[in-house]
Amino acid sequence: MKKITKCVIPAAGMGTRFLPATKALPKEMFPIVDKPVMQYLVEEAIAAGCEDIIIVTGRSKRAIEDHFDSNPELEQRLDDSGKFDYLRKVKNLNEMANIVYVRQPYPKGDGDAILRTKNLIGDEPFLVLFWDDIIDNDVTAAEQLIRKHEETGSSVIATVWVEESEVSSYGMLEWELDGDTTRVTKFLEKPQAHETDSRTAVIGKYVLTPNIFGYLENAKSSCGDGEIRLADAFIDMQKDTDIYGLEVQWVRYDTGSKTGYLKASIAYALKHDDLRDEILDYFKSIM
Ligand code: G1P
Numbered sequence: 001m002k003k004i005t006k007c008v009i010p011a012a013g014m015g016t017r018f019l020p021a022t023k024a025l026p027k028e029m030f031p032i033v034d035k036p037v038m039q040y041l042v043e044e045a046i047a048a049g050c051e052d053i054i055i056v057t058g059r060s061k062r063a064i065e066d067h068f069d070s071n072p073e074l075e076q077r078l079d080d081s082g083k084f085d086y087l088r089k090v091k092n093l094n095e096m097a098n099i100v101y102v103r104q105p106y107p108k109g110d111g112d113a114i115l116r117t118k119n120l121i122g123d124e125p126f127l128v129l130f131w132d133d134i135i136d137n138d139v140t141a142a143e144q145l146i147r148k149h150e151e152t153g154s155s156v157i158a159t160v161w162v163e164e165s166e167v168s169s170y171g172m173l174e175w176e177l178d179g180d181t182t183r184v185t186k187f188l189e190k191p192q193a194h195e196t197d198s199r200t201a202v203i204g205k206y207v208l209t210p211n212i213f214g215y216l217e218n219a220k221s222s223c224g225d226g227e228i229r230l231a232d233a234f235i236d237m238q239k240d241t242d243i244y245g246l247e248v249q250w251v252r253y254d255t256g257s258k259t260g261y262l263k264a265s266i267a268y269a270l271k272h273d274d275l276r277d278e279i280l281d282y283f284k285s286i287m
Contacts, residue, residue: 001153004146004207005052006120007045007127010113011038012058012104017256026061028131030261032268033275037255038064039093041129046097048142050127053099054120056113065101070094109227114208115216123210125149128230130204132256133158134264141205141248149207152181154242157234158205160252167193171202171231173245184243189222189231200245203252206230212237 015027028038038055045053057064071090078087100120104113114128127142135141141158148156159173159182174186174196188196215233222232237243253267254260269275 001150002124003049004125004127004149005050006054006124007048007050007052007129007142008054008056008114008117008121009038009041009045009129009131010056010104010110011061011064011131012056012107012113013110014107018258024060026057026063027256028061029063029067030255032134032255032261032264033272036067037131037134038067040134041131042068042097042099044140044142045127045129047140048127048146050142051098052120053097054102054117055099056102056104056116058104058107068093068096068099107227109221109229111216111219111228111230111233114230115213115228118213121210121213125155125207125209128204128206128208130256132254133204134253134255135205135248136251136253136267137249139249144248145205145207145246148181148244148246152242152244153209154244155209155212155237156207156244156246157184158203158248159200159245160203160247161199162201164193164199166201167191167196167199171234172196172198173200173202174198175200175245178244182245182247184238184245187231187234187238187243189229189235200247202231202245203248203254204256205248209241211241 011028015022018027029036042053055064075087075090078090102116104116129142145156145158162170168190170190172188172191173184175182175184212233215237216228219228219232221227222229253264255264269279
């Protein structure tokens, strides 16, 4: 079985939910405390064994490339002023992985974004991480997915359990048990709650086998808006081949929503020894 060494991070979406903040600033560059969400994703991919990170960007996303580039003036200034801790953090960014960028010229959906990486991925399974989800666990979600892929040899979709009221916001998986693994029997993209008994929702982390590209090439836009979604490919792929769902452990933050983003910011701030007490005091004072 081929080892997973490549990760695709789709980052061309406009971030409409966070306007006007996303007018000039890519949503992937929003900080959680002092690191942009994109850096959390790149670190997650590296910790899971990836060596090549392919970021699919679009117009007005230059800040992502600048973040992982060098900044000689800044580095010199930090060096001159003896701020070596910051210097190390800044310099590490352009050494952490081999990062390449692919542009998606038109907003044609997350499936189209992934299809644009086909020639770079070749005939290998690969990891996909979307910016919307951060899983807080020592064993990252990427590692959990890759382990399951190594067991099954199939594509694996990260899932979480959701309330009935949230069903229509997610891709939903119906599944059966195969040993201790959940094999997908049906993929439904944002169904109404009465259309499925499942509460197993798809989140933005996957291991995909390379046959996904054929399904993406042939996928028809299910929403009739011309966009090709990864979900469209899954619906067809599931009919021909095994796909597994994996309920990722543990805490999940939906950074694609305002409340999820704020919760992640607070939770990660509380992990910083120099911030924790002041934040807790502040909450006590306003409760
Ligand atoms: C996309 C997918 C959906 C998935 C969701 C997770 O929807 O199409 O299947 O459940 O991401 O965040 P979006 O949130 O982009 O509308």
